[in-house]
Amino acid sequence: MFCPSCGSDQHGQYCRSCGKDLRAVRMAMEKPEASAKSSARDEIGRAVADKIRELKSAKDLSKVVEGVLPEIEKFLESPEEKRFRRIRAGTITTAIGLGAAIGFFLIGVAVGEEGLLFPAGAGLVTFLIGLGMLLNGWHFTVAPKQEADQIAEILSTAEAPPIAAERPFPTSITDHTTHQLPSDPLRAQKARVK
Template sequence: MFCPQCGISQSEDLRFCKQCGANLHAVRQAVTTRDAGGKLDWSKTWVAEMFMSEAEQIKRHQELEQLMGITPEVKRYREIKAGVIVSAAGLGVMIFLSILMEGIIRSGQNPPSDAAILSRIWAAGLIPFFIGLALIINGLFVSRKIVAAAERQERARAKTTDALEAHAEAPRLQSADTTEFVPANFSVTEDTTQHLLNHSRKQ
């Protein structure tokens, strides 16, 4: 066997390559367990995702989220968490820049015109602070409505499914036995074909 990493010939009983340390046992297992007759299913690769429409991509993304257990409530909590982190980072940047610029201004090495600019640089931290604040507000108020709507939709879907299952399992009435009302010798065409019998006898 040749090592797939360095290309050196190795004996079959070695677990690791002597030259580079590659795991030859894992390589042997991969080669022996590989399905030689099986074909590659391109629909399960990233190539298929390139050719999906936007609606199919959204649907696939939702299916993957559902498989991973990411519910709208989980998304909401993640959004709030991200908002707290971004706001805290913005607050930290504001404090850091304020202290740093105050130290630079007090050092006296800058002209007074620069001191006015340097004293306001801390405001750059307001941007992430307000972005984080917006994420928190969105998570607390707006996303709550989205989660509630998703829960209502899920309950309606479950209710519909339950109703369909109940309808499928409901006992059905048996059709009435109408043979007791119809005489055994009766025929639907008897009256309409009676004249044909009379006509054939005359000839």
């Protein structure tokens, strides 16, 4: 992998030339980019357009326009569009269920007829279904921007490599490890005890 700062070829977590943290680069390489996803959607759209051009009659074209194209449009939605569609559907279902439950309940109480309480219960069930759809859209459909923010937060809280001034002693690849050991045997024994 090449360091984006200095351009040197690196295999570790940090660049040995400039000290740049290469985890973000590694994560970007491991995850497919959003542009690849959108280009796949474009390819599918072109393939569908080619199939539509091959249709012979107006009847076949109307079938495709009414039945197939709305499903393909849902398939080609981005994750953000799917999330908003689910939240919108949940809001509409919740509002209809709540309105029906309150309306039938109030009419049933005002008229004094217990038969209208059953549709109020159905409205309550519809309200709960809509609430479930809302929760699905809000909490279980992750927005890609949130995911990118979480990755940035993880990288910002990660420990930075130690600075040369903070290291206890300078190391060199030409020094042998025995040079780093205490020369006095008494100090070596105390170091082992600690």
